[in-house]
Amino acid sequence: MLKFFREKKGFQLFGLLGPGALWIFIFFNLPILIVLFISFVERGRAGSIKIPPVYTFDNYVQLFNACRSQFAGPECDPLLYVGIFGHSVRIGLVVTFWCIIVGYPLAYFISKQKQVWRDALMILVIIPFWTNFLVRTYALKQVLATEGLLNSFLMNLGMINNPLDLLFNEFAVNVGLIYGYLPFAILPMYASIEKFDHTLMEAAADLGASPARAFLKVMLPLTLPGVIAALVLVFVPVVGAFITPDIMGGGKIEMIGTLINRQFGVSRNWPFGASMSLILMLLVLIGVIAYFRSSTEETRRGI
């Protein structure tokens, strides 16, 4: 029996790849196919879908024309959902931008420390992962609350007289997301920066490059793979985030994630949720592919 497998290369390959491939098919591909199916049928009365299924494109049409919804009032905005998509992408870009701007110098600083300190600092970066995401987000909410840590601190210092509105707005959502996803930006950038040979910066300075030019011409291109990894690792989950905007935005900030979440929950409109999920996936996919296309050459040069 074993001999049979050993002789047949095809079976060997199947034996090694089979379990993983099966896992991916059952838990990744199949659910997406199910979502795809749901997105093309009409919703059932109590949630879920109509059985037997009635096929329709309405779920997609509704996305681009909110007035097609059966709950739409007379003053409906047809681009309501498109606006939420745009809004989510904007939050995604802002959060990614700040994660990279804050994360890069931090990763650089850590990479320059002695081995012992480097390890200790990297553990400090990772430690938040050991605490539940929800707990951390609620903790941050306490910091930003009207009578929270930050406001009382500033008021005690006498820097402000009335508490600032730091919570339940887009600022709070951005802060929450940056806080949550910063480690995802630091880790890949640290990996890139740590491998970077700092003699190259001396070489650039030696050849007349000011520190800023040396960074732009030498260090940034050579650590770009880490920056791109950070960009993808932060942008993709942030665009679809739903817990943080829910808690930090207090239900006032609508993102695609919260919208989709609601379709499968209180709104009981699975097909509409499914169509939004797929459009979001498509959007992110197109974005990531476009980015990689435009930067592969640079990435490849990053060696």
Add this chain to the structure above:
Amino acid sequence: MAEYAVEMQDVVKKFATPEGGILAAVNHVTMQIKDGEFFSLLGPSGCGKTTSLRMIAGFELPTEGKILIHGKDMSQVPAFQRPVNTVFQQYALFPHMTVEQNIEFGLEMKGVPRSERSKRVSEALDMVRLPGMEMRRPKQLSGGQQQRIALARALINKPEVLLLDEPLGALDLKLRKEMQLELKTLQREVGITFIYVTHDQEEALTMSDRIAVMSKGVALQVGKPDEIYERPATRFVADFIGETNFLNGVVKGQNGSMVEVELGDMGTVYAESTRAFTNGQQVSVAVRPEKLRLNGETKGENNLKGRVEEVIYIGTDTHYGVRFPGGQKARVREQNITQDNRERAHTGDEVTVSFTRISPRLLTE
């Protein structure tokens, strides 16, 4: 223009050691490097030669003292504004750029227009004998080729001083010998001051106009290769450059430039020296193995009786290890001019070791 290309004035560089102490990597070094000179900083690792070079380049700042380049104080001038360029030990070529982009980097920083840049890049590649390599990547080049590209990248900027940090260290022996001569020729052609850091004494002797021998952060001796070799100032210099026999003794008398030294049970030798010694002073009679002769006793010279302990045949020469009464040892190097030369003495033979009175150096430190 000032007389000297580079001047180090009482330069000190202190580092904190990992153990919490303070180490003076460079300790009160003063030296002047002339314009157009091939100057080597020679010494074992940790002697402060690389630190000195890095301070001239501007990568490190002196803790005390001053560095002047063509008379201008460099204390407030950052590395990227200094009129020097460096060839790094591991070349430090930019891996994400082509050979052309690497070489033109300095010109680009200066704002030289593209058309002139590419003309000068191809000239620079001709100079290092690698024409047509513009579009290659550093990774596609051999170690020797990368070395030349690093050289071209530095020289294209026409620096006032070129700093080379053991640039041949990573090459194999044969290539290293070739590059030594090539570098020396190149330096004569371009007429730029070269400051060359090396731990290889032979390399320094071959290439340099002048050498500074460094040890433990101090410049022990600065001089032309033959001065350093023939008239070493200290035991360390005599030992580090080439091979030296040290015969320890006590000064018995001095008559003008002729010093009489008693070497314990071995007898007395005479050596010429311009220095004044006091009777009873401890000295080392330092004499090179090739300046000793075996069984060539001559009147008016120093002749010492000893016993051959080992005979080593190394092709061009035969080395004889001779032990003298009292236990001191010397190595005698005889050129194998005739085939039977190696038969001159065998292990255990009683021999006479002779050398002229002007051969040795008398060293006290």
